[in-house]
Amino acid sequence: MSASNRICEQAPTFCEEDCETALFRAKWPDGFRCPRCGGPDFYRIGSRGPRLFECRSCARQTSLTAGTILEGTRTPLVKWFHALYLMQTGISAKLLSELIQVTYKTAWLINHKLRYAIQVHDEGRPLIGDLQLLGGLLCAACDEPSRGSADIPGRARRCRRFDRPG
Ligand SMILES: [Zn+2]
Secondary structure, three states: OOHHHHHHHHOOOOOHHHHHHHHHHHHOOOOOOOOOOOOOOEEEOOOOOOOEEEEOOOOOEEEOOOOOOOOOOOOOHHHHHHHHHHHHHOOOHHHHHHHHOOOHHHHHHHHHHHHHHHHHHHHOOOOOOOEEEEOOEEEEEOOOOOOOOOOOOOOOEEEEEOOOOO
C-alpha cells in the first residue's frame, strides 16, 4: 500500500460544518468582523448558502471564503481540507482526484492553490537548521520533524530561491 493510501485511511473524519467552523476561526480569530465597517454582529444568509454573512450594522454581505484561496469554489470544504491533509505526502493531482473523488482538473486546481498558500505561509517564516545551497535554492534540511506516524514522511526540507548578492 502506498504512503498516500495509508495517509488517506489515517485522515481524521470531519464534516462540512467542522470545516466551516475551522475556516471561520482561521479567518476571524477574534470573532466576525465586517470588511466594510468592522462591525462584530452578523446574520447568516441561509438562502444563498451556509457560508454567507450579512453585517447587522451596514448590511454588507461577505462570505467565509472571500479573500481566501477557496473563494468561488463549488467543491465542498471537506474535500479541500482532506486534500490539505493528504498533501503531507507530496501527492500528485491524479492521485488526489482519485482519493477525494473530484475531476483531475479540480484536483489540479486544489493542489496548485494549496501549494501556493503553503509557499506564501512558508516565505513569511525564517529558514532554520542546517542550510544548504542546492542549485539556486537555499534549503533548510529537516527544519520540522514529522508529527505524523513513522509511515508518513515529514517535509524533508523547505527551500527558498537564493539570489546571489551583486
Ligand atoms: Zn458592516
